Amino acid sequence: MDYVDERSGRRYPLDPLRWRGDDGAPLTVEVLPGITREQVDTGDRSLWRYRAALPGDLAPVSLGEGCTPLVERPWRGHATRFKLEWFSPTGSFKDRGSSVMISALARAGVRDVLEDSSGNGGSSVSAYAAAAGMTATILAPESTSPAKILQSRAYGAKVDLVPGTRDDTAAEALRRSGETTYASHNWHPFFLQGTKTLAYELWEDFGFTAPDTVVTVAGAGSIVLGLDLGFGELLRSGAIPKRPRLLVAQPANCGPIDAAFRAGPGEAVTTAFAPTIAEGTAIREPVRLPEVLAAIRRSGGATVAIAEEEIARATRELAGVGLYAEPTSATAAAAVDEFRRRGVLAPDENTAVVLTGSGLKAAAVMGTLV
Known part of the structure; x- marks a missing residue:
């Protein structure tokens, strides 16, 4: 089992201390065969119930991440299923990736880690580093x-x-x-191995079948890439007949993935940027942009850019149905209407909308919105 540079095809040994290729390109773990329903360890109430789908023989550094609720709530006239990733131990989906990445680094004997983050990734890596007995340094923007x-x-x-x-x-x-x-949540290949468990969990949530579509927000795109990996493995194992379409939202003020997707393959993209209340998405140059675009296209998916006022409105309306999501999460909910308006998303499709983080993580911004 190796790392693979998807851009050049070059391979590297599966070493948790390596986080990118010699030429600076991002790496992924080579294609894995996936698992079937019988290989799910139903006695483990965490993402480690899918241990058979993870690379290497890892001793889990776990805080009970995964197994987050999928709840149905009314959303602008339609019953909608929301995947509440803020039930993760530190309040965001990042715990999936952190658990697997820190487990790999702990097995390699690492004692000190560095992470950069606009917030959720940093708090997640900090928690799992503490659980593993490591020290962590987190770099964050002053505006976090x-x-x-x-x-x-x-x-x-x-x-x-x-x-x-x-x-x-x-x-x-x-x-x-x-x-x-x-220990970068944007660069480290083992982080994506953790986020791919979201695909396995949705498969289990929907009765061991794939949903038709998944709507998610993207900054660097680790959820998109994780879903692509996980559903690809399930397709490979024969557990599902087709990939769900990935419908991806970004704020209009910072939407490089949306801009590049709309421009089409091979097109140069110039994108304007402005501050956004969806701080978790404020990444102008996603390091895995080509891979994220390929994943969306492979699924037959689409992208959309959401205006700031629509993100704010969705944040308030989610709270109004009992879902206290931070604005980054609410961007995905706001996108549901736009995808329906375009005819990309039908009301009767089996759809999961991923809410990535709790409103408790963004109290200052929430105070201006609700």
Whole structure:
């Protein structure tokens, strides 16, 4: 079993200490065969119930991540199923990736890790590093929600705030990555192995069959890539007959994935950027952009850009039906109407809308919206 650079085809040994190729390209774990219903460990109430689908012989660093609720709520005239990823231990879907990534790094003997994040990734890596007995340094933009910074520090992490944009923070992390182990939720291949369990879990939620569509928000696109990996493996194992379509939302103020998707393969894309209340998506240059676009196209999916006022309205309306989602999450809910308006999403389809993080993670912004 190896890492693969999908852009060049080059292969590398499956070493958790390696997080990118020699030429700087992102890596993934080579294609795995997937599992069937009989291989799910139903006695384990965490993502590790899908351990047979994960690479290597890992000793889990687990806080009970996964097995999040899929609930049906009324949404603008239609019954809609929402996957509540904020039931994860630190309040966001990032715990799936952190659990598997930190488990791999712990097995390799790592004691200190570095992560860069706009908030949720940092607090997640901080928690799992603490659970593994590691020390963590988190780099975050100065504009990061105070609640997320506090959460990382509560787990014992050192948090350094970086002036400028989210991309400035990523650049600073790359500069420091030679000094310690870089446990990046955007770069590390084992992180995607954790996020792919969302696909397995939706398969189980829908009675061991695939939903027709999954609507999600994207920043760097780790959910999109995880869903692509997981559903691809289920297709390979014969557990599902086809891939669900991936319908991907971004804020109009920061939508490089949407802009590149609409431009088409091979087109140069120039995108304007402005601040967004969906801070978890504020990534101008996703490191795996070609792979994210390929995943959406492979599924027969689509993208959409959502205006700030629509994100704010969706945040309020979700709270009005009992779902306290941060604005980043609410972007996916806002997209449901737009995809329906376009005829991309039919009301009678079996659809899951992924709500990635809790409104408790963005208290300052929520206070201006509700």
